[in-house]
Amino acid sequence: MKWISTWGEHLGRRFAIIGHDVPCKGDFSLNDLAGGAGRLDVLLRAVNTALFVSHGIREDTQIILHLGGSGSRRIRFDGGKLRGVHPDERSIAGHVRAVVRSPIPPIGVWSEHSSGICHSGGGLAQTLDEWMQEGCQILVMDAEGSPLREGIEQTECFVLSDHKPFNEDEMSLLSRFGKVSIGSQWLQGHACIAIVHHILDGI
């Protein structure tokens, strides 16, 4: 599915999710994703739901994982280029682990690790800076925000947290952006993403 703005630009959707305790370097066991890997499972389901439809991929969607355990690293999955990634948690985790075992690139330098998977140093602040430079509209998922409307006018970027709420530093970085809600109940991250896609698809 491709979205074209009224000005003919090629639009897309982007998600940023914070993994507060997911190790950004070293190693972790694929058998303990919800434990030793710092609830990486939450991020893996977000990747799945952001990018995969039944028997296909949302080519216009990207998701950036922010790994905050023992430092910081970002991993970006780009639906338009992704190859060889299966939708189950363990498969996606294998790709994350391969990245985490490699050196962290400098902040702001996106290094391709495999087709459709890039990584970079830095954290949420860098992602927000990059998105603003690209002219994206940034929205923060918050159960107490304004209802998310249908339709899409420019590249829309959604920021959400993992099983932990945003910390004070993140709240400060995000305070300048609008908060949008998809209901009064706090849902799992991947469920939020499914509903955002549903609302923006508008079909």
Add this chain to the structure above:
Amino acid sequence: MKWISTWGEHLGRRFAIIGHDVPCKGDFSLNDLAGGAGRLDVLLRAVNTALFVSHGIREDTQIILHLGGSGSRRIRFDGGKLRGVHPDERSIAGHVRAVVRSPIPPIGVWSEHSSGICHSGGGLAQTLDEWMQEGCQILVMDAEGSPLREGIEQTECFVLSDHKPFNEDEMSLLSRFGKVSIGSQWLQGHACIAIVHHILDGI
């Protein structure tokens, strides 16, 4: 969250998902859920999204997995009674494997395996019979069906398939029930469930 009908009945939501190739007996590896376990990963994400919200469980929701590989067995997860199940695929799979290793109960006999997890012989036909006897409204998820409306008047039961479409026998069983759609695109099962919850929550 509890829903009460205008007649004061205690209402709930139910999902049935078919796992055409998931082994109903024997054993499988927790390291190969998307392969040797016949795409059990699809069903595990459905369990997760049907039952878990952020830091909580939907107590009024049940989901029945229909394991169709090498015979037939049903496994029911009941949000109102579930204990000790974590939301990641591997954790849920561990519970499914424990059930699959045990003898299949007779058709129609629901045997509790652990808190909130029961199993029974039989397949989709038995589930539909049981639901009809309880007076539930049964709806089939189909991208070409009628748009799912908001609100809930009685226990609503949704039937969906895994990565494979319903087969001819299933289509025949389901032909008498209404088809509902949440959009023209075929989504993953767990994404459908997230959107159904969102629409029925109506908030």
